[in-house]
Amino acid sequence: MSLTKNLRPGGKFGLARGESRDPIGYAVAALTKVAQSDLIDRIGLRRTAEQAVFTVTRSGFRTVTAASRTFTRTGSAGTDGVRVPAAAAPGTFDLTPSEDEQMLVDVVGEFAAEVVRPAAAAADDACAAPEALLASSLEIGLPLLGVPESLGGISEERSAMAGTLVAEALSRGDMGLAVAALAPGAVATALSLWGSEQQQATYLPAFTGVDVPAAALALNEPTVLFDVLSPATTAVRDGDGFVLTGVKSQVPRGAEAELFVVGAELEGRPALFLVESGTDGLGVEGDPAMGIRAASMTRLSLDGVRIPAESLLGADDGSTYTDCVRLSRLAWCALAVGTGQAVLDYVTPYVKEREAFGEPVAHRQSVAFMVADMAIELQAMRLVTWKAASRAAAGKDFAREVSLARTLCADKGMRIGLDGVQLLGGHGYVKEHPVERWYRDLRAVGVMEGSVLV
Template sequence: MFPNAQGRALALLNRVAQSHWPDRLKLRKTLEKLLYGGARAGFNLAARRSRQQSHSVRAGELFDLSLSDEQRMLVEMLEAFAQETLRPAAHEADARGAVPAGLLNQAHALGLVHYGVGEELGGMAGEGAILTNALMAEALSKGDLSLAAALLVPLSAANCIRRWASPEQQAAWLPAFLDGRSVPRMAIAVNEPTVLFDPHKLSTRAQRKRDHYLLNGEKCLVLDGLDASRIIVAANTDNGTALFLIDAGSKGLELRPEPAMGLRSCGTARVRLKGVQVPLERRLAAVDFDYQAFLDLGHLAWCALALGTAQAALDYVIGYCNERMAFGELISHRQGVAFMVADIAVELDAMRLMVWRACARADRVEAFQRESYLARLLCAEKAMKIGTDAVQLLGGHGFTQEHPAERWYRDLRAIAVMSGGLHL
């Protein structure tokens, strides 16, 4: 009946419990403690073997929510950085419309961009890179969404090159990201200033000439566009959409500030292209370039930022509601408040599961377009609702800059309108 070790231990423990001789010899507690420890050790061993066997199952058969030790340590480090460094600097950065130079240097010292360079070139983008990047975005945005987005632009550019450039282009462009002294400032431009913008219907065109392309069009809400030395631009060609790496100082390329409702720390910019000549070798030339996957990974990056900021909002309103007194009692004791906080927690868990599942499928090189679409649909709607509810729960305080809720509200509204700019 009990063919295994823990089964035999349980059977023996049961017989000892029913016997009288341990009482006569005053050994019951000693024996039960010994047998209980053996049974527990057996169960622990079985659990470890079960986990090992489960990990040996083909990856495609499982959706594993457990994180690796490296991922957990990375998240803990970045969450500490977000709380201790990003959160205190967020208000001033939002007011100035720029990331402090010292903060950029601190972020570069963390080596975030190394997770966008392949291991063969000396980077750390290995197995599970997409989920790892999403976890990094989520952890950083717990400090501030806009600052997190700005700090992740170099990593996004490296990811874009690693995934969609040819091996020769990767070897030429990616090593610069590993130079600890100066990380390249590259931006990604997809959004266009059109009503109901559809990234599948780009107005920006790239016309092939003999030894170059001519690019014409306009891009908006380009993160870190004003300070970027190069810009990765999505444009239509005669054979589909392609990505081009353009020097910011190219003739015919114009940059100007484009302040927005949120994402102020990112220094969003408007980019105009008027007959910009781009050499043929500056077209990202991966053999299997998939524009839809490029968009999906960008959307998941924004979803990951929404997760961290929504979590920060939830943690903040819980503390506020448990301290704020009104009419002689804590406002958290009122059902209208408690139910709203509970709804935020439920929606946040749903968002996280959707995003993590999409990332896990992408890491396993499985189809993830459906999962990415559903994750973005959910995050775009619920992130705005969470931002609104956070302001509402703080009452009049939510409307002031004394509390970060109004800034989170403005930033979270960007999730529904941004395409590109970031890339997992």
């Protein structure tokens, strides 16, 4: 992956087309722009509360999907699209981020600390991400992470490792806002990994241009004992196309999304389909949950939605869908690691400063051991997640590694959130401190499917 390429043509963080800058120059320029921007002042409580979708927090909303732009189909439908090559194997077991990856993480980390974290509480209350924050996430190039350089993106090789690092850094600011910012990139990455020449030519230019559309990966469903590999949503061949019927839940920013990647069962096997928001039969309603509220979660209903044959994304034998699930779970693991780190960073100085019976509570072994256990489990989560990401980036089988990461992050991530609340005592239960929000967000790691992708 190269950071020397312009990340956002025409954007204030980008370079003119054809101009180049070394990675250090890009990082300094991006950080300077973030620091000088009045964005932080523009995403306060009042602006966020004025978002139209704040009604989700009450009785919810129900409407048709957003009007889609006109996506003009070009290219050959039966021709494979451009694929980025697998990352070169270093020959040694080393998960240290490359220089380019570390600089990208530094930029995103600064953005998370200076922009995302201050906006998180208000966004959680409003169930909506501030428009200015989302616009700024586009300017630092988040949707381009998984797009090949030849198609206007920044990936010279498989970007699973870079995407994992970015998701982790971004969620240290807030998991809900991270999901909202990463949602369009999930669709762009899916198109890059599995799209045909026609699909890439039709949709990717919108994601690499200035006016990036909201988009969403919809795999989750509101069914009891939901099995993501056996979706209840169905796709039936009908003439020269498909008819989709079902309901998808926890779809980020669904009310404004212009393009969806929907999971459905086709002839007994799961598959992915591209569905434009203007298609007849689509409906969306608010679907707020316990956590991840800033991502404006919605429920997408498909009532006999008719789509053309070329809307099938990737293979129809279940392999593409399975890869998508694994890469999505990897992204959720990265989000858990970032949020867990935020909890640890917050409670460590708190227990050192909070006094009880004349001394800091950190002097109590029960408190010190709990903080130490959080750090140990967090490091285990990070390493197993990075290992799965490195294998995915190298084009190796990573099914076992991502399963281990998912189990560990869902279990220990939830424990870190619970211990964080416990360490703050009564303060852990009130919204004056952000740990209660992180606790609610971490609960999503074990139940969410889709939404994000690396």
